[in-house]
Amino acid sequence: MTVTRPLSADSPQSKDSPLSGGSGPATAFTLQQRRARGRESLGCWLALPKEMAADAVPLVAVHGIRRGARDQARFYGERAAALGRPVIAPLFSKKRWPHYQQVVRRQRADLALLSLLRELQLAGLWQSRKFDLAGYSGGAQFAHRFAMLYPHLVSRLTVASAGWYTFPDAAAFPYGLAERSGRSDDWGPRLAAGLDGFLRIPIQVCVGAQDNVQDGNTRGGEAIDAQQGKDRLSRAANWTAALRAAARQRDLNPDIQLKVLPDCGHNFRACITRGGLDRLVMPDVESLDGMVFESRQMETFAAL
Numbered sequence: 190m191t192v193t194r195p196l197s198a199d200s201p202q203s204k205d206s207p208l209s210g211g212s213g214p215a216t217a218f219t220l221q222q223r224r225a226r227g228r229e230s231l232g233c234w235l236a237l238p239k240e241m242a243a244d245a246v247p248l249v250a251v252h253g254i255r256r257g258a259r260d261q262a263r264f265y266g267e268r269a270a271a272l273g274r275p276v277i278a279p280l281f282s283k284k285r286w287p288h289y290q291q292v293v294r295r296q297r298a299d300l301a302l303l304s305l306l307r308e309l310q311l312a313g314l315w316q317s318r319k320f321d322l323a324g325y326s327g328g329a330q331f332a333h334r335f336a337m338l339y340p341h342l343v344s345r346l347t348v349a350s351a352g353w354y355t356f357p358d359a360a361a362f363p364y365g366l367a368e369r370s371g372r373s374d375d376w377g378p379r380l381a382a383g384l385d386g387f388l389r390i391p392i393q394v395c396v397g398a399q400d401n402v403q404d405g406n407t408r409g410g411e412a413i414d415a416q417q418g419k420d421r422l423s424r425a426a427n428w429t430a431a432l433r434a435a436a437r438q439r440d441l442n443p444d445i446q447l448k449v450l451p452d453c454g455h456n457f458r459a460c461i462t463r464g465g466l467d468r469l470v471m472p473d474v475e476s477l478d479g480m481v482f483e484s485r486q487m488e489t490f491a492a493l
Contacts, residue, residue: 218270220262223309228285231301234258235314236266236276245274246344247315248471249306253326253457254290254406256280260457261325268467275314279305281331290330291363292338293376299335319344323470325457326350326406334363338379340386347470349395350421350455353408354428357384357435360416388436391444393469396425397453397460404455421455 218236225232248269250261261278269276279302281289289298309315322343324332329351336343337355348354358365362377366384369375401422403409409419418424429447436443450464460466 218266220266231305232280233305234262234278234280236262236269238270238273240273241275242273244317245315246317246321247275247277248321248323250276250278251324251328251331252278253328256283264458264461265467265470268471272471277309290327292331292334298331299338321345323347324349326352336390337383337387340383340390343390345391347393347395349460349466350397350400352406352421353413353417353424356416356428356431364413364416385439388432388439388441388443393446393448394425394429395448395450395466395469396422397450397455397464399454
């Protein structure tokens with residue numbers, strides 16, 4: 190059963206007519222912008238279906254460094270509307286949150302997102318205990334670090350095309366979970382404390398099959414290349430393998446998958462329209478294995 194849930198009088202006003210934009214059959218939804226309510230407030234774009242289940246789990250979709258929050262809402266909106274789910278795409282301004290990818294840097298991007306989600310919950314947009322979290326590129330960096338810090342809030346995590354990762358190892362944060370020398374308020378141990386919970390989350394690591402070139406936005410250097418690999422494709426494979434190994438060390442049975450998107454490089458729109466990323470983030474009940482080639486073959490990249 191679905192119900193139409195009206196937003197409160199304080200809810201955002203529609204900026205667009207119903208539209209569509211994903212990889213499947215067109216399903217109309219409304220794209221809305223909610224502007225920041227003050228200098229420290231976080232704005233967002235919303236993709237809202239005409240009807241929404243009372244227990245609909247929202248998708249929180251985090252943009253990359255180009256700050257394309259509207260595209261996150263638009264290109265996930267069609268798939269979400271078909272399932273009666275809302276999309277919340279926060280917009281981390283470059284001026285206020287220049288390093289939002291690292292979550293706990295100055296101005297605390299994590300607290301800004303939590304505040305936004307509380308406001309939208311009070312407005313009646315969502316009522317579930319948890320939300321699905323997806324990030325692309327720089328947003329994937331934010332998403333996995335946020336989920337490490339708040340695993341109890343995330344029902345499903347999709348990390349797509351991250352440039353680099355926080356590994357579950359003894360490297361200093363943000364490369365790993367160890368303390369940084371001389372820091373009394375370091376975050377590595379805090380993320381490490383939630384690692385068991387994080388590894389229990391269903392996690393998808395997605396990356397384009399052609400995203401195998403180290404570009405100007407890929408953090409590089411001898412130490413990080415040795416830890417993670419030289420490009421997004423190999424780094425995704427290495428991080429997936431590291432998470433699985435960490436789960437096995439804890440006697441956990443993880444649901445951690447690597448999905449390589451065919452005919453895709455580092456382009457969000459192509460990952461949606463050609464790679465079916467929206468259907469991986471919000472799958473049907475039936476298996477979608479035919480849309481991608483599985484990662485077990487890709488673990489060979491760990492040796493590159």
